[in-house]
Amino acid sequence: MNDAAARNFEYLAYGLSAVWLVLLLYVLTLVGREGKIRAQIESLKRMVEDREKR
Amino acid sequence: MRQKILIGIGLIAAGLLLRNIWLMLTNLPDEAFQGAIFRIIFFHVPAAFTAFLCFFASLISGIAYLRTQNLKWDAFSVSVTEVGLAFGAANLITGMIWARIIWGIWWTWDWRLTSMLLCWLLYAGYLVLRRAVEEPTERARLSAVMSILSFAVVPFVFFSIKWFRTQHPQPVLYGQGKMDTGYRAMLYGNWVPLLLFAIILIAVRMEQERRQRELDALRREIHAF
Amino acid sequence: MTRFLRQMFTIAAKDLRSELRTKEAVNASLSFALVILLLFSFAFDPTSDMTREISGGLLWLVFAFAGVLVLNRSFARELNNDCLDALISSPVPGPALFLGKAIANYVLLLGIECVCLPIFGIFYNIHWTGQPAWLALVMLLGTWGMTVVGTVFSALTVNMRLRELMLPMLVYPIMIPCLMASMQLTTPLLASEPISGDMLAWVRLLVGFDIIFTALAVTLIDTVLVG
Amino acid sequence: MKALAVESVWKYYGDYPALRNIAFDVEAGQCVALLGRNGAGKTTLLRILGGLSRPSKGGVRLFEREHSDRSSRALTGIIGHGIAVYDELSAYENLKLFAELYALENPHKAAMEWLERTALDRVKDSLVREFSRGMRQRLAVARAFLHHPKLLLLDEPFTSLDDRAIALLQSLLRDSLAEGGTVIMSTHQLREAMELASHVVLLNRGGMAHSGERTAEMLADTGWLYRNYGDA
Incomplete structure (x- = not known):
């Protein structure tokens, strides 16, 4: 039972990385949303400037 | 300040996690039948706990929103549901990897798996519903109702498990669970x-939701005149 | 109280009358049910014993798919000419409006089921008359669960983009416990075995589902309708 | 008697206040013209008064009763953008339906009476779907007046109606006002509104710009109000 392969260490590693991968994916969506909010602020700023020029 | 607190919490969590993984690998003996793979349970089960805690929080914040009409509760409700879905996915995937080794198949229509999947779909529906409503106040109201109805189904889903034959290992924390106290301590x-x-x-998601709301209000203000 | 009941039945009668006059939802739903019944026969051998074993499941799938078409129209019907606004601003309480609509849907769904059941029996050679009382009870309970959930979501999604897609997406996961119980109960009934012992737990589940969701729907409907 | 009391009503859409601290009283028998540009909040306010929407802050009292009290709904009549009658029911069935929902004593009699007053009694059994535009509009007016409402809420009543329906509506409104009824209408048609109105409420960007009696200047020069109280 001390043989690493028999003890399924490989799959344990897969399992643990899967957990963090899923959470990482969620963090990435958060980062994406952050970018979207930034873009909205930019476009809103431009709109206000545009209005003031006129 | 807020950021510093969050970073602090993150550091504590990372420290705890490293210690736990170290202990898991060095101190705890392999489970007699399953080998090392059983250690996945230390993530699998807490992920499920977290997911259901999140869904429950979504129910509470849904009720709180309908009571107070305060959009902060709505922001909390979305954030909590999304995070719950992420942990639910982690639970499902670790479960599948474990099942591949122990049962030899990726997926089985065991009722515990199925009901987790069902809850996952239910709350994914909550997010779809939110995308279909433009106006923030209406969105908050309708999705609060949705989260209340969703949570009301959860017990029915779990009742039905009992009456189906299940291949899943006996619930580990209650019943005739033969779980060693060392394992149990690690689980918690x-x-x-x-x-x-x-x-x-x-916390991060809520902050985003707040800023998005301010942006929407600002845009309305500008477009209105 | 009598006023509440009268208003409720007025709404139900109005919905039934306008549906039976146009037959939009009923026709679509019935023909859809027939198509599904036909499609099932290609999926597996309709005469085998296996069909007998899953007959309850098949039947309720047909009911669920065909039923959502009816439920979808329930509140969508009111969008034309802004009739929903007229109903909400009238003295009719939200629960009376909801229950009235639910009763109309219930009658329509049961009607459709009563048409589908004999056709199902003929197509798949199933003698469904073995336990008529139990079968009727299961159909009444299961259909009420579907109706209540479907009607609430019909109100919830009435003003949304892609309403026709939203309703089935949201409604099926919530209906699953109710459908599951109905399926479990119907299969032995179609084989003319009575309900007894462990199976009674499913009946209790159905009753509990119906009661809890009716109560939730009645308390939440005002929040759903008035923003 | 106070027919309507609007008590510092706020309505938020997200963080954006669509109505900001609206407060005014309407005595029974008054006819109020609710004025303002597009997006000023007229429809939002009327929807709150009609019970189709709830204020985020503040409250509304109808005839000294809490607005949430369902029985007060029986006293209001509403004409919105849609005609709010069912296409697949006949004219008679439509009116009888609403008479029953408003729990009138004799739904049949009320329906027949209003079919006659709107000159629809000859076609009472035809489906609304087959009606002409004008007939549908008259039926919509009949539906709103069916239960003798003491408070009428009209959202842009003159924009979508044809001449005959406008004449009918105006005469019904005059009758109602003469009997001590109260009317609140939002409108763009300043001339028609000013002739009928006894008071005006002007909304600007969701806030109250002006409220008070309709004066002779307003009737003579419809732009006067906007020049003096709105930002032109």
């Missing part, structure tokens, strides 16, 4: 860092 011990990570994610 590992829940703490996962929960802390969940709190960080929820």
Whole structure:
């Protein structure tokens, strides 16, 4: 039972990385949303400037 | 300040997690039948706990929103549901990897798996519903109702498990669970860092929701005149 | 109280009358049910014993798919000419409006089921008359669960983009416990075995589902309708 | 008697206040013209008064009763943008339906009476779907007046109606006002509104710009109000 392969260490590693991968994916969506909010602020700023020029 | 607190929580969580993994690999003996793979349970089960805690929080914040009409509760409700879905996915995937080794198949229509999947779909529906409503106040109201109805189904889903034959290992924390106290301590011990990570994610998401709301209001203000 | 009941039945009668006049939803739903019944026969051998074993599941799938078409129209019907606004601003309480509509849907769904059941029996050679009382009870309970959930979501999604897609997406996961119980109960009934012992737990589940969701729907409907 | 009391009503859409601290009283028998540009909040306010929407802050009292009290709904009549009658029911069935929902004593009699007053009694059994535009509009007016409402809420009543329906509506409104009824209408048609109105409420960007009696200047020069109280 001390043989690493028999003890399924490989799959344990897969399992643990899967957990963090899923959470990482969620963090990435958060980062994406952050970018979207930034873009909205930019476009809103431009709109206000545009209005003031006129 | 807020950021510093969040970073602090993150550091604590990471520290706890490293310690737990170290202990898991060095101190705890292999389970007699399953080998090392059984250690996945220390993530699998706490992930499920976190997911259901999140869904429950979504119910509470839904009720709180309908009571107070305060959009902060709505922001909390979305954040918590999204994080719950992430942990639910982690639970499902680790479960599948474990099943591949122990049962030899990726997926089985065991009722515990199926009901987790069902809850996952239910709350994914909540997010779809939110995307279909433009106006923030109406969105908050309708999705609060949705989260109340969703949570009302959860017990029915779980009742039905009992009456189906299940291949799943006996519930580990109650009943005739033959779980060693060392394992049990680790199970709960590992829940703490996962929960802390969940709190960080929820806090970040809520902040985004708040800014999005301010942006929408600003845009309306500009477009209106 | 009598006023509440009268208003409720007025709404139900109005919905039934306008549906039976146009037959939009009923026709679509019935023909859809027939198509599904036909499609099932290609999926597996309709005469085998296996069909007998899953007959309850098949039947309720047909009911669920065909039923959502009816439920979808329930509140969508009111969008034309802004009739929903007229109903909400009238003295009719939200629960009376909801229950009235639910009763109309219930009658329509049961009607459709009563048409589908004999056709199902003929197509798949199933003698469904073995336990008529139990079968009727299961159909009444299961259909009420579907109706209540479907009607609430019909109100919830009435003003949304892609309403026709939203309703089935949201409604099926919530209906699953109710459908599951109905399926479990119907299969032995179609084989003319009575309900007894462990199976009674499913009946209790159905009753509990119906009660809890009716109560939730009645308390939440005002929040759903008035923003 | 106070027919309507609007008590510092706020309505938020997200963080954006669509109505900001609206407060005014309407005595029974008054006819109020609710004025303002597009997006000023007229429809939002009327929807709150009609019970189709709830204020985020503040409250509304109808005839000294809490607005949430369902029985007060029986006293209001509403004409919105849609005609709010069912295409697949006949004219008679439509009116009888609403008479029953408003729990009138004799739904049949009320329906027949209003079919006669709107000159629809000859076609009472035809489906609304087959009606002409004008007939549908008259039926919509009949539906709103069916239960003798003491408070009428009209959202842009003159924009979508044809001449005959406008004449009918105006005469019904005059009758109602003469009997001590109260009317609140939002409108763009300043001339028609000013002739009928006894008071005006002007909304600007969701806030109250002006409220008070309709004066002779307003009737003579419809732009006067906007020049003096709105930002032109």
